Amino acid sequence: MLGGPVAYRGRAAVHAGERGARAPHPARLRLYAVAAPTGAAMTLNRQGRAMTEAAAEPGDAHPVRHRDRVQRTETRLQRTRTAVRLTRYADLASMRAVRLVRAARRWGLRLPPMVWDSVLPVLLLLNIVTTRAPQELPVAVVLTAALALPLVWRRRAPLAVFGAVAAAAFVQWLMDVQLPADVALLVALYTAAANSGRRGTLVAGAVVEGGALLACLRWTTEGAFLTPFVAMTAMVVAAAVLGVNVRTTRAYLAAVEERAARLEQQQDQQARLAVAEERTRIAREMHDIVTHNLSVMVALTDAAVYAQHRSPDRATTAMLQISETGRQALTDMRRSLGILRTDEPDAERHPLPGIAQLEALAGQMCAAGLPTRIEVQGGHTHIPATAQLTVYRLVQEALTNTLKHTPAGTRAKVRIRCSTETVTVDVTDSGPCPPLAGVAPSGHGIAGMRERSAAYGGRLRAGPLPGGGWGVHTRLFLGSSGTASA
Structure with a gap:
């Protein structure tokens, strides 16, 4: 019925009896057999899927090339899975590193500044202890301590610390000892420039520049004076400029904060003044409304009481005037207080009384006896x-x-x-x-x-x-x- 013999090969089919692997479904095998061309051999791969190979003579190499192609595909798939797994591990590692950095920053912000200022002196002392010969160690340790330890208090007294470090550096120059702790001069210069005025910065920079000149004159070889002097001058200028920049930025931020605080205070004052003015306005309005209408109502009430027996019609008219005056007082109060309520309709707040309403006011006063x-x-x-x-x-x-x-x-x-x-x-x-x-x-x-x-x-x-x-x-x-x- 088929065009040629069909062979079932593969690890799943060969070792089905030995390892208990599940054989391919008969319906799937029949479908593969029908779809296979005449003279083709059907092979099962590792996943139990069928693939065909062209039937060839004993010397034909097509099946071998097909197996090589399958192996290369599996190798590429394996490399892709490995790359994806490594990428996932790298992402996890980067996230953990970011979390550690954030935690270290939060922890570092809680430490006092003197702790961070103590890091450089400790490192310089450890460097001297581990690199100097035993016979040079006492002098080197003392000079390094004199140069580096004052940096611990550089934020509290920048100019005093700079003077102490400069004096220690001069003693070092007199004793003809070269130390890596000379970097403390740059740190002290930066601190002095960041916390003092222009004059203090210029004096400190001139002192450090003079020390650089003396160091180059004593410790440079013949013919190599210019290069180290220029390099040291550049470092001195960089430290001074960095300190001035920090001072300027700090002053600018302080000015901005002060201006913001002043503006906020002015806004609060203006708000309080506005509230006071509005309160005064409402008090005036209430005084005028209540005083006028109550005075009119009292006068009309007295007139109604006086005329209730002699002239009932006039008493009735006075009582009606009292009612109208009371309603007018309520309307005026709603107009004046309605502006304080956001849900008050405009029809109850407007129009405000003006010159055109003076005739009605005169009518009220005439009815009250004036x-x-x-x-x-x-x-x-x-x-x-x-x-x-x-x-x-x-x-x-x-x-x-x-x-x-x-x-x-x-x-x-x-x-x-x-x-x-x-x-x-x-x-x-x-x-x-x-x-x-x-x-x-x-x-x-x-x-x-x-x-x-x-x-x-x-x-x-x-x-x-x-x-x-x-x-x-x-x-x-x-x-x-x-x-x-x-």
Whole structure:
């Protein structure tokens, strides 16, 4: 049925009986047998998969080349697995190294600076102990200690440490002893440049440069003076420049931190001032609203009580005025306090009372028993809403004071003169002057009016009039650029 003999070879098939390996499935073998071409031999690889080889004569080399190709493929696969495994190990090792470095850095930051400053002296002493001959060891150890040990205190007293190291180096030069601890001079120069001014840096650099010149004159061979001197000069300049750079960077960072702290303090002060101003504004608004409306309500209540038996209609009208005044007071309070609440709708906060509402205010005062006449000269549509609110509160407070402190029969007159740059407010009444007119008032009404007027560059005058009565006068500057001269 097949085109040729089919042979089943491979480790899995040959040793199936010996090792108990599972033989290939019969259906898979039939599929392989059908797919195999005529005259081909089918072989099982190590994974139990079938592969065919062309049938050849005894001298043909095709099966051998196929086996070599399979072996090369397996070798490449094995090398790829090994490379992947090594890469994985390298990644793990690098992650562990990074963790160790971070842990060492955190641990090192906890150590005091003197511990790190002690590392170089210890290394220099160990180098001398392990490299010097026994007969040279005492002198070398003493000079190395004199050069290196002062570096432990270099952060506390940089100039003193530099002087001690320079003196030890000069003694070393006099004794004609060469030591690797001379690097302590560069470290001391760097510390002095990083912690002192320009003059100290120049003096320290000149001292080290002089020591380099003396060292080159004594310890260099003939004809080789220039090269070591230039190299030592370069190291001296590098140490000084590095120290100056560190000092400059430190000063810049300190200036930036100071500026940030100053700005933060200014912002806090501005925030506190803004809060204080807002608190004062709310206190003024509440004082004007509560004082005016309560005064009107008290006056209307007295009138209703007086007229309830003689004229019930007038008592009913007064009670209705009391109700309307109370509702108006609640509305004004919602307008003033609504700005503090983010969920308050704009319809309850606006519009603010202004010059156009003075007629309604005069009607309230007339109903409370104070006949009031309003006179507005000039157009007021160009005046800002905040300035109109100030005018309204000034007139309201002045009329409230007249209502509280004058007897029945007193009349009040309000005159507003508007121009492009100023608004003049005059409130007068015909009542008698208070007995203590010259004494400063104990309440907050006139003080609040002065504050409102001062916000627009105005100066408020409140006092008795020459012909009798009481008057309040101020002038508001809409540009807030001038000083009142009212």
